[in-house]
Amino acid sequence: MVLNWLSNVFSPKHVVIIDDDTDFLHMLRKLLEGQKYNVTTAISWKELGPLDVLGDVDLFLLDIFLKTKPNGPQIAMHLRSSGEKAPVCFLSGATCSLEEENKLTHLDENFHFLPKSVSADIIMNKVSELAGKF
Numbered sequence: 498m499v500l501n502w503l504s505n506v507f508s509p510k511h512v513v514i515i516d517d518d519t520d521f522l523h524m525l526r527k528l529l530e531g532q533k534y535n536v537t538t539a540i541s542w543k544e545l546g547p548l549d550v551l552g553d554v555d556l557f558l559l560d561i562f563l564k565t566k567p568n569g570p571q572i573a574m575h576l577r578s579s580g581e582k583a584p585v586c587f588l589s590g591a592t593c594s595l596e597e598e599n600k601l602t603h604l605d606e607n608f609h610f611l612p613k614s615v616s617a618d619i620i621m622n623k624v625s626e627l628a629g630k631f
Contacts, residue, residue, distance in 0.1 A: 510628040511535045511553055515545060515572065516560040516588065521613060525558070528617055529624065541565045542572050554583045556628035561589040573608060584627040588613050 512529055516522045517540045529536045537554075539545035541563060548554075557576065559569035567575065573585045590613040611623055 509533050509535045510555040511537070511551070512556045512558060512624065512628055513537045513539075513545070513551065513554050514558040515539050515542060515563070515569070516558070517541065517564045518560065518590065518613075521588075521590070525620070528620065532621060532624075534624070534628070542567050542575075548576075548579065548581065554581070556583055556624060557581075557585045558624075559585060559587055561587050582607070584609065586611055586623060586627055590614070 512534050514522060514525055514529075514536065515538075516525070519540065522538050522540065526536050526538050537545070537551060543565070545551075557573070559572055561569040563569060569587050573587070576583075576585065584607040586609040588611055609623070609627060611620065
């Protein structure tokens with residue numbers, strides 16, 4: 498029991514990122530790996546592959562406007578309908594109105610939003626808040 502707890506507390510958190518902006522994807526991966534997160538990346542839902550192969554996921558970072566279907570919100574709804582409980586943070590380089598942001602985050606209490614234009618510190622604070630850190 499104690500070993501299980503210690504393993505959960507000290508295991509690196511697993512973050513999955515789906516974004517078709519490969520420069521942003523690479524930068525975010527380096528940033529998170531530099532903070533000792535386990536990171537899985539994909540440019541589309543199809544490229545990610547089956548969820549059961551991923552193991553435990555602590556946070557999904559999803560681009561809202563992917564070039565291929567499904568888009569970020571559709572992926573998030575699929576995750577929920579398949580029983581996935583990990584928080585989802587939507588990312589967007591496009592300007593979203595507060596109304597659009599609220600539509601996304603009100604779909605589920607564990608849906609969050611972050612513009613891509615924020616600083617690395619803000620991204621890391623949000624990831625740490627949502628996924629936790631060992």
